[in-house]
Amino acid sequence: MFKAGFIKRAASLLLAAITVLSFPVAAAASTSSASPYTGKTYTHATAFDGYNRYDGVDVSSHNGTVSWSKVKADGIDFAVIRAGFTGYTKKRHSINTDPLASSNISGASSAGLSVGVYWYSQALTQAEARAEANKVLEILNGAKLDLPVFFDYEFAGVSDGRLDSAWSEGTITKSQMTANARAFCQVIEAAGYEAGIYASKSFLTTQLDGAGLAKSYKVWLAHYTTKTDYTGGYYMWQYSSSGDVNGISGNADCNFMYLPKGSEIGKVYEVIGLNVNSRGDNGTDLTLSWNAVSGAVKYEIYTVNGSSETLKGTSTSNKFTFTDLTPATKYSFRVKAYNASRLIAKNNAYSAYTAPAGVSGLQASVSNGAAKISWNTMTCSGYSLEWATDPAFSANKDSVDLTGSASNSYTLNLDNYATYYFRIRAWQNSGTTKIYGNYSGSLSVTYAPPEPNGFSLSAYTDTSAAVDWNDIDGVQGYRVYTVSGDSQTLAGTTADSNFTLTDLAPATEYKMRVEAYAGSLSSSAEYAVCTAPREVEGFSARIAENGAAQLSWNAVSCSGYIVEWATDSDFTQNTGSAELDASATSYTMDFEGADEYFVRIRAYKDYSAGTVYGNDSAYADLSVLPFAPSGFRVYGRGDGGTDLYLSWNAAKGADVYRVYILNGEEQEYKGSTAESRFIFTDLDPAAAYSVLVIAENEYGTASAQTAVCTAPAAVTGLTAAAGGNTITANWNGTD
Incomplete structure (x- = not known):
């Protein structure tokens, strides 16, 4: 890939966002195929039998201006672009941007090719490799790639080149160069890009641990031949x-x-769809999975912990279960897929x-209409408390999430x-996701209605x-009972906080029990009640001759009576x-002016x-009642003792007087x-009588008695005879 000469770094780069595009599926790879770009036939490794094969190019500014639409039209599927390079001078670590990157x-x-980039490296240390990786990230400036960022590691081909001379002089080793490659890739991956290794067959075997790197990164093999005999892993x-x-x-x-x-x-080929199926x-x-x-x-x-990987196990399926992790701990996982x-x-x-461990020490109590729940604290981000009204947690279920591991109680x-x-x-x-641990064992508390009161x-x-x-x-309602000893009788139910007991005996104390209920839960309290005495009957009033009011009534079952006046x-x-x-059946109001009052009575x-x-009782208006007669006087007798003339003082308020002769009952x-007088005309002479005089008006009566006696009848058969100085008289005797 390296072309001699230095290239000025571009002053700035404006990278358009790269959209991932799908490409037509190429013909399935066979043992051999002809390349239209070289005119030669190439034999492919049998490991790729059945694979799809795609054609690609890699370019740098040495290729000049590229017509990408023509490249695409010529059947090229992907391109790997040089982002930059490190100069091979030994004097300094010179990192440069490819001016056409x-x-x-x-x-x-834009032409529809899948794009990746590479960095031509001459790094002698991990620090230099990381600096090169950071330069790539600066150049990309967050641009999306379809293919990896490759670490191109090769000699410059000049004896005084910095990597060439370091190798020939023994100042760099295979182990160091492998570490440099990993350092570059780790920076790239940390930024969210896929990393890969580009190297020749000899480099992958002599200068690098190609087999080891292939377990972590995609390998791009450079081997100019029609049939490579490289046996390590690669995909380009x-x-x-x-x-x-x-x-x-x-x-x-x-x-x-x-x-x-x-x-x-056009899509980064990686293990995708990672998901946590379960925790426990x-x-x-x-x-x-x-x-x-x-x-x-x-x-x-x-x-994965930083640059360190710890193998936890292998699987032939796309699922694996860890069994020895630490609860409530963040882990990084990596899955590597192998063909052989x-x-x-x-x-x-x-x-x-991982999920948190189970919560211990759960306790609950109920007081004043609230449940207080507490538990032991533990390492976590918070707690999820759940409640329901059945042990299966399906009825009236609800929950609350409490943030912070220090939370150790909740009042509901x-x-x-x-x-x-x-x-x-x-x-x-x-x-933004909450990872939940196992539920603790459940416990229950009963919230029953409080005892009725007030x-x-x-x-x-x-x-x-x-x-x-x-x-x-x-509560759903109340059941009301009458209680007698150890037995009770349901009087009725009510949805309201009141009830009337009926069909009771007068002036009788009862014990009632009120039971508040909600479903199968209830509580009760007892209360004593008492019926009133019957209304006093037979209440009457009379005004005595002295103006005192004499009251009387029929006795009722009670503790006593209240006579009230106004x-x-x-x-x-x-x-x-x-x-x-309670023994009283009469009362006399003997104070002055008693006859001017209204009066009534009630039992208690x-x-x-x-x-x-x-x-x-109905009231009596004493002011309208007649006074009792008084001052009885016989003012005459006659007609042989049959007539008797009786008078009395006029009774205040009396309209009429009724006169009776009493004979026992x-x-x-x-x-x-x-x-205020009456003449008897049919009495027996010389007889004693008990006379009852009742003064009456429309409002009432008042009575008084007096004893009278009639005159004897006239003497009959009177004769007289004189003898000397004596007169002898005789008459008929009387009864």
Whole structure:
């Protein structure tokens, strides 16, 4: 490749983006074929039987201006362009840009050729080789290539050349030159390009470890013959430097490229499709797969650390499982594909993380509607906590990712009452992807509804009791029971935080139990309630002759009575009351002005949680009730003792008086009068009577009794006889 003479470095390079193009598949390689560019027949290695063969050229500024469209039309598939070169002077390490590199790269690409580049090297050290590689990267300036960046290592052919003389003088060795080649390729690969080695047959055997380099990089063999006997690995063969290619003035370097069927020129031939199929065993296992390489019979799988490769194993399929990796660790992997002992493809290092180890120490507890989950910290990027309401983690599943290996707890506010199952796994960041480790074992905690509380007896009657309690969010409803000893009876269910017990006995204390439930979970609390006494019946009032109000009623089951009075019917003005025990059936309001009040009564019942009151009776308006009669006086008797004249003081408020003769429990109605007097006309003479006088108006009555006696009947049969100074009288006796 090297042409004598120095070339001025171009001041600047503007490289057009190179699009990867597909090319027609060439005829399958056979044992021999004729080259239209040399007119000779070439015998191909049997290792390439069945491969596709492509024709290519390599050029530099020594070839002058190239008509790339003519080159393409002449059947050329690819071109390798010299990016630059190192001068062979011994005085200094002189690195130079090929002045036509930019135009050749863009021209070849625009014409539809697949393009790669090479650097003509005279490096004596790894540092010089790396400097040359960095110069190539500067020239490329990020341009996309279809083929590798080749390290062209050869003697200049002059005795005082820097590489020639170093070899002849023994100041550089095969080992050093091989290391130089690797140093160049490592810089190229680190920049994302594929690297390759160009060298002659003799160079690959004498000056370089060609076999070793072929395991890592694609080899471009230079051997000007019709049949190469080089047995090392290669995929391109520069078979002539004197080809005749239309579009290139003078002699042209001609090359064969061999690719397995199914692969295309114009694409970097590498192991592709690398993917992590699975990770496991707490981060020590990782299964790597890739697209099968046509013609490959074996794959070697490596971990890569900088320039160092460690063989981890081999596989005859496009899959391999590592079993001894460190959890939560980033690894670089390389897969090399071989046809027999020849490297035919490899990948740039593929990076992936192993999964983190399993998380230990998982604990959980529930308090105040929240679950607190904790665990032991470990090496990772974060944790994924998952929960569900079934042990299979399929019902109501949710999760949260917590960033940072130091996270060791999480508080989850629980929305629904259920048994919650928790498990956790660690994850490791890999770019924008999270690599998850194995789940820990699961554990469960139960979040049951809290016990109902805040009970209050909101309403009651003598046969019912309405109870309220604090609403509990999230429950389906409440079951309400009446409890007696060790047994309970379902009274009903409700979705609201209140319930009314009905069909109860008056003035009776009951124990109720309220059970809040959500699914199969529940909690309960008991509360004592009591029905009211019945409304007091038979309540009546009378005004005594002195103005005192005499109240009476029928007894009911209760703890006592409240008699209440006021000067208005709403019982808001000048109110007063008296509390009486359960034995009372009467009460006298004997204070001044009692007759001017409204009065009512109700019973109450004391029980363990308080006091309940019966309904108020209808009120009595004392101001409209008549007073009881008073001041009874017999103001006359007559008609042989049958008549009796009785009067009394006019009773306040009375419209009429009804008069009765009492005989034990019997009452004999004698008549009524609007005046405060009454004349009996049918009494027995000389008889004692008990008289009941009831003062009455439309609002009520008031009564009083008095005892009277009729006059005897007139004496009959009276006779008298005088004798001396004596008169003797006789009459008929009376009963």
